[in-house]
Amino acid sequence: MRIRIVGAGAMGRGIAQWAASAGHTVELCDVRTEAVTAAVDFVRSMLERAAGKGRMSAEDMAAALERLIPLDDPWARGPEVELVIEAVREDLDTKAEVFGKLERALPESAVFATNTSSLSVTRIAASLRDPGRMAGLHFFNPVPLMKIVEVVPGAATRPEIPPALTALVESCGHRAVTVADTPGFLVNHAGRGLVTEALALLEESVADPAGIDRIARDALGLRMGPFELMDLTGLDVTAAVIDSIWVGFRHEDRLRPSYLTPNRVTAGLHGRKTGRGWFAYGDGAPAPVAEPPVTGDADRAVFVAGGEYAEDSAGLRTMLADAGATVESGPAPTGAALVLVPTWGTTVAAAVASLGLPAARTFGIDPLPPAGRRRVLAVTPAADPGAARDARAVLARAADGGEPYAVSVVRDTAGSVAQRLLASVVSVATSIAERALATPADIDLAVTTGLGYPTGPLAWGDRIGAARMLELQRSLHATTGDPRHRPTRWLSERAQLGLPLTDPGTSPADCA
Numbered sequence: 001m002r003i004r005i006v007g008a009g010a011m012g013r014g015i016a017q018w019a020a021s022a023g024h025t026v027e028l029c030d031v032r033t034e035a036v037t038a039a040v041d042f043v044r045s046m047l048e049r050a051a052g053k054g055r056m057s058a059e060d061m062a063a064a065l066e067r068l069i070p071l072d073d074p075w076a077r078g079p080e081v082e083l084v085i086e087a088v089r090e091d092l093d094t095k096a097e098v099f100g101k102l103e104r105a106l107p108e109s110a111v112f113a114t115n116t117s118s119l120s121v122t123r124i125a126a127s128l129r130d131p132g133r134m135a136g137l138h139f140f141n142p143v144p145l146m147k148i149v150e151v152v153p154g155a156a157t158r159p160e161i162p163p164a165l166t167a168l169v170e171s172c173g174h175r176a177v178t179v180a181d182t183p184g185f186l187v188n189h190a191g192r193g194l195v196t197e198a199l200a201l202l203e204e205s206v207a208d209p210a211g212i213d214r215i216a217r218d219a220l221g222l223r224m225g226p227f228e229l230m231d232l233t234g235l236d237v238t239a240a241v242i243d244s245i246w247v248g249f250r251h252e253d254r255l256r257p258s259y260l261t262p263n264r265v266t267a268g269l270h271g272r273k274t275g276r277g278w279f280a281y282g283d284g285a286p287a288p289v290a291e292p293p294v295t296g297d298a299d300r301a302v303f304v305a306g307g308e309y310a311e312d313s314a315g316l317r318t319m320l321a322d323a324g325a326t327v328e329s330g331p332a333p334t335g336a337a338l339v340l341v342p343t344w345g346t347t348v349a350a351a352v353a354s355l356g357l358p359a360a361r362t363f364g365i366d367p368l369p370p371a372g373r374r375r376v377l378a379v380t381p382a383a384d385p386g387a388a389r390d391a392r393a394v395l396a397r398a399a400d401g402g403e404p405y406a407v408s409v410v411r412d413t414a415g416s417v418a419q420r421l422l423a424s425v426v427s428v429a430t431s432i433a434e435r436a437l438a439t440p441a442d443i444d445l446a447v448t449t450g451l452g453y454p455t456g457p458l459a460w461g462d463r464i465g466a467a468r469m470l471e472l473q474r475s476l477h478a479t480t481g482d483p484r485h486r487p488t489r490w491l492s493e494r495a496q497l498g499l500p501l502t503d504p505g506t507s508p509a510d511c512a
Helices: 010-021 033-052 058-067 092-105 121-125 161-171 192-203 209-218 226-233 235-248 261-266 310-322 348-355 385-396 416-434 440-450 457-464 466-480 489-497
Strands: 002-006 025-029 068-070 083-086 111-114 134-138 148-153 175-178 302-304 338-342 362-365 374-379 406-411
Touching (some): 002 010, 058 068, 083 092, 092 121, 111 121, 111 161, 134 161, 161 175, 192 235, 192 416, 209 406, 226 235, 235 261, 310 338, 338 385, 374 385, 416 466, 416 489, 440 457
Parallel strands (some): 025 068, 302 338, 338 362, 374 406
8 A cells, every 4th residue: 555644753753664664655744854854764763773673674674664755745646645644733724734735636535544632533524525535543652662543433434444444554563443533532531530530639638649659550550650651641741631531521520630730731840851740850850759668566456347348358357367467356346456447439437437436546448459569558537647557567467478568558538549540440431432432342452552551441340340340439429429430321231230341232223
């Protein structure tokens, strides 16, 4: 296939490298000739590096470079061009102007694709004489490494174009997901669940950014915590995406932005690229603050109370006993014992009030099995600091003399940190599925490939169980009164019907 790529910036040159390496003839052009020269040099250096590391042969490298054709004029006649991929700046008028000129220069049979990440494909296509020839083809940076592409049909896109683009993407070694033309498409939309809830936790002073990141990594198994991720992406970019998706979905509560971000963006605290965001970077930046050492009495007796699920309480007793802790039995704790309550979408304070527990020495523990060696202890404003230090020491104990657990101490909140992050990730994904913006399989594929989550959000919910996820979200909603925790219909129905969250289910069309 002969492909013309218009725009020789970071995305355009990445797409050019990807397509030429896959065997396609690529015309690379830009209104700035120097940008094309720099892009060709960059692609050459990347391919030479790949050949040097044995990832491709010298012959394949030379053939790919031969297929990469720099053009001086983006609007040159191209009777053999079959596909155009536009990768110019994110501005509707600019993109419309580019495609208007291309429409006059190229044959009617050429398919037009925009790499927009935030603009409506339908609105871009509306400027064409034939809007049916356009679809979105959204790559992620760096293109050769991020092996996921969103195929986005506009409202007028001809039905044969999305499958053809999907086949092209997958023949070149990437995975393709078909996504509705909605704000944020799929990956950016699905990614809002993590960062918006992390910001909400920070608003409520549940933990600081470093503490939330540690729990996200060690308890949920994410590669990066949400605040690290915002600093890497750039808070200015993250905030703009959050706001645009929230406005685009008509102020949907579960996508609500935080009041914390506007002032930070205005102050230039954008993250790595400015040297300071949620954390400091570069020469002279202070070292990250280490977690405080465990100093309490690990031999203090503990009593396990309450818990929404009996298996959580039983599992906590077994875990503590296996680690050699003194676990009291009986209907009530003794006068010196620490009291641990496994909470599921509820608060420690509520357990203290409903069960008549001693407020000064009662603490919450998250029953979610951690992905790493970290446990989370929740403290209320009535907690005795000495008792909290002892509880932290008890939870740090490991069975069979193994490596001690790290123990995060957080403010008591409904569901604790990991549960709220997970509930939000699953909630946003089920909302996408409920609106039929993408199939369940494509949602999970896009999130694992595009965001690097350890598992897709719907499969993650299935691992916990739809019924239990529903109970978590109902409890969060009831405890906080915040409508962003309202369960989706997708989750409620599947919990009631015994279906997995990953199951698309039966539609009326299936029965026609």
